[in-house]
Amino acid sequence: MESQYKTGNNGGIETGANYTTNGRGSEVAVANKKSFRGWDFVLRLLALALSLAAAVVLGVNKQTTTMPVSLVPSLPPVNVPVTAKFHYLSAFTYLVVANAIAGGYAVISLLLALANRRGNKAISLLTMILDLAMVALLFSAIGASLAVGLIGYKGNSHVRWDKVCNVFGRFCHQVAASVALTAASAGAFFLLVILIVFNLHKRH
Amino acid sequence: MAATETTGKVAPEPIKAEPPSVTKYFALVEVVLRFLLFASALVAVLVLVTSKQTKRLQFPPFPLVITMTAKFNQSPAFIYLVAALSVTGFYAVISTLLSFYSLLKPGYFTKALSHFVVLDVLLLGILASATGAAGGVAYIGLKGDSQVGWMKVFNIYGKFCRHVGASIAISLFGSIVLVLLVLLSVYSLSKKIPK
Numbered sequence: 001m002e003s004q005y006k007t008g009n010n011g012g013i014e015t016g017a018n019y020t021t022n023g024r025g026s027e028v029a030v031a032n033k034k035s036f037r038g039w040d041f042v043l044r045l046l047a048l049a050l051s052l053a054a055a056v057v058l059g060v061n062k063q064t065t066t067m068p069v070s071l072v073p074s075l076p077p078v079n080v081p082v083t084a085k086f087h088y089l090s091a092f093t094y095l096v097v098a099n100a101i102a103g104g105y106a107v108i109s110l111l112l113a114l115a116n117r118r119g120n121k122a123i124s125l126l127t128m129i130l131d132l133a134m135v136a137l138l139f140s141a142i143g144a145s146l147a148v149g150l151i152g153y154k155g156n157s158h159v160r161w162d163k164v165c166n167v168f169g170r171f172c173h174q175v176a177a178s179v180a181l182t183a184a185s186a187g188a189f190f191l192l193v194i195l196i197v198f199n200l201h202k203r204h
Numbered sequence: 205m206a207a208t209e210t211t212g213k214v215a216p217e218p219i220k221a222e223p224p225s226v227t228k229y230f231a232l233v234e235v236v237l238r239f240l241l242f243a244s245a246l247v248a249v250l251v252l253v254t255s256k257q258t259k260r261l262q263f264p265p266f267p268l269v270i271t272m273t274a275k276f277n278q279s280p281a282f283i284y285l286v287a288a289l290s291v292t293g294f295y296a297v298i299s300t301l302l303s304f305y306s307l308l309k310p311g312y313f314t315k316a317l318s319h320f321v322v323l324d325v326l327l328l329g330i331l332a333s334a335t336g337a338a339g340g341v342a343y344i345g346l347k348g349d350s351q352v353g354w355m356k357v358f359n360i361y362g363k364f365c366r367h368v369g370a371s372i373a374i375s376l377f378g379s380i381v382l383v384l385l386v387l388l389s390v391y392s393l394s395k396k397i398p399k
Contacts, residue, residue, distance in 0.1 A: 084351075088351035089349060090344075091340035094340070125390075128390060132325070135325065135332070136328055139328075139329040139333040140333060142333050143284075143333030143334055143335065143340070145340070147281035148344065150280055156279060158279075159278070159345070159354075160355070161344075161355075164352050190326075190329060194325065197393070
């Protein structure tokens with residue numbers, strides 16, 4: 001795989017040389033590359049900001065409310081303080097960790113993109129593979145949190161899992177906001193992969 | 205598994221020694237991967253749909269019998285997984301046929317097939333989110349959650365639990381196949397850039 005790839009890499013450099021000798025072709029290629037790079041930076045920055053925001057919004061999510069519990073039917077209900085934190089549910093922990101990984105990767109890939117201005121194909125293929133991995137990771141985390149959040153919102157009568165969002169209103173809204181932010185971040189990574197494919201198509 | 209299968213089929217290929225043997229090799233691997241995607245989606249749907257289990261609970265001192273049924277459509281997450289797997293399977297059938305046809309007669313559908321990579325990424329997102337959703341719910345069913353008061357239920361249903369777990373594992377395999385398909389498309393595209 002690696003050695004095969006090296007040959008492809010040389011081919012890519014040769015293409016660049018050919019384009020520069022061609023004259024008109026070089027302008028087109030450079031223009032494409034520049035516009036693509038600009039979008040690349042913007043999308044990576046966007047993904048970084050969104051992932052970071054999603055992780056923080058869910059990470060600081062903690063709500064304490066009092067819930068009336070009637071111990072003895074004849075007596076008035078006793079108010080018991082109950083707390084909801086994100087790490088009580090493993091799906092939310094997964095969402096925070098996935099967002100942290102995606103944010104960290106976005107920083108690294110930004111640095112790589114800055115260092116890789118000449119267009120080394122090995123690095124761009126590596127970033128493409130990792131972008132794809134981030135798409136899968138973020139989408140699976142969204143799915144998990146959404147499904148668990150839906151149980152919290154609606155409950156599930158078949159297995160007698162009661163809904164909890166009527167007690168923890170703000171907590172649930174914050175989870176929903178975090179999921180939405182993660183979805184936007186996953187969309188940014190998705191667009192990055194699509195942009196790479198379209199760029200390849202154009203040079204095809 | 206896939207690798208041995210493809211190498212077994214490809215072995216007589218270099219004897220012909222055609223110039224575009226690399227692209228043909230890629231096309232063959234693509235057909236095999238797309239078929240694997242179809243097979244895994246079909247198996248995962250069948251395993252999840254046939255996971256219905258009815259359990260009769262008896263409490264010895266009392267003559268009371270409670271029948272409890274576990275079925276995939278009791279949870280929205282599993283319905284979502286079935287829907288996503290069905291869409292993936294349907295798409296895999298179409299794309300397998302198209303890529304197989306273009307393997308037999310090179311030149312046909314090449315343009316259409318090169319656009320399939322976008323759909324591949326889209327389906328990867330859908331399938332990954334569905335797998336994550338089902339996995340998240342199944343994890344709560346397996347372990348329960350004492351903080352929220354959701355008790356575990358998979359200790360009651362053995363067969364249902366096994367079927368759901370197998371279905372999630374197979375759809376995870378399908379997601380990996382989709383990742384490989386996208387990588388293959390991008391790699392063969394970058395190979396085909398004119399020199």
